[in-house]
Amino acid sequence: MSATTLEDPLSSHHPAAVLFDMDGTLVDSEKLWDVALQELAREYGGDLSADARRAIIGTAMAESMRILHDDLGQPERDPDVSAAWINARILELFRTGLRWRPGAFDLLRAVRAAGIPTALVTSSPRALVEIALDTLVRDNFDVVVAGDEVVAAKPHPEPYLTAARLLGVPIERCVAIEDSPTGVASARASGAAVVAVPAEVPLPSLTGVHQVESLTGVDLELLAALAADRAGASG
Structure with a gap:
């Protein structure tokens, strides 16, 4: 069901849109990345x-491969070669199945049922996202912004600004949901309200970021309140 066929959320108490990160936020995929990265290192x-x-x-x-190469003391390695190896391996691992993070499926379902536009905003490349959408269900998202479809990746705000532009909504009326310091920095810099749900890495307490232990306790009322507060602050 397309969210655009329902009541315009700008005229309601809902956020203008909810923008979801993927890895570590909606799906428990970071463990699969662990496997691929460690295999390449070995x-x-x-x-x-x-x-x-x-x-x-x-x-x-590109940044991930630079970090890996530097950590191994092999900065001369070609990042494109390493990226191709990782992409091929992670595609294999993603096809074995992805697990939803706690509360993620129910929250996404509630947002869609309310007619609120949604976007998937991820650092993962499009080829990998297409595999993940078999689990996430592509109809759950009005817009998908993949990591290889923007000029400046997270922590730059471009991915989230792009999602809001494609949805045709003001970013300051949106809520972004993230799990990593890099993703939180991107969402925060874009001007969106931010829900942070740490997965693999602890997150510092930041102004304008609402941190939760899991998405189980996040509901439409909370998203609406955060969006309203953010819009008020920016206005």
């Missing part, structure tokens, strides 16, 4: 450190 004769793995979370592929 292929190169090393082990990826815990600090480097944490730094990679939420970043675009």
Whole structure:
């Protein structure tokens, strides 16, 4: 069901749109990334450190490969070659099935039932997103912004600004839902209200970011309140 066929959310108490990150927010895919990254590190004769793995979370592929190479003491390696290896392996792992994060499915279903536009805003490349959408269901999103479809990736605000532009809604009336420091920085810089649900990496307390332990306790009332507060602050 298309959200655009229902009541215009700008005339209601709902957010103008809800913008969802994917990895670690909607689906528990970071563990699959762990497998692929560690396998590549071993292929190169090393082990990826815990600090480097944490730094990679939420970043675009090019930056992820730079971090991995530097951590292994092999900065001369071609990031495109490494990215191609990771993409091929992670596609295999994604096809084995993705698990929803706690509360994510119910929240997405509630947002769609309310007629609120939705976007998937992820650092993952489009080819990988297409596999993930078999679990997430592509009709659950009016817009998808993949990591290889923007000029500036997270933590730059462009991915979230692009989603709002494609949906035709003001970003300050949107709520973004993220799990990583990189993603939170992107959403916060865009001007959206932000719900942060840490997965693999603890998040600091930040002004304008509503942090929760899981999405189980997030409902439409909370999203509406956060969007209203953000819109008021920007107005």
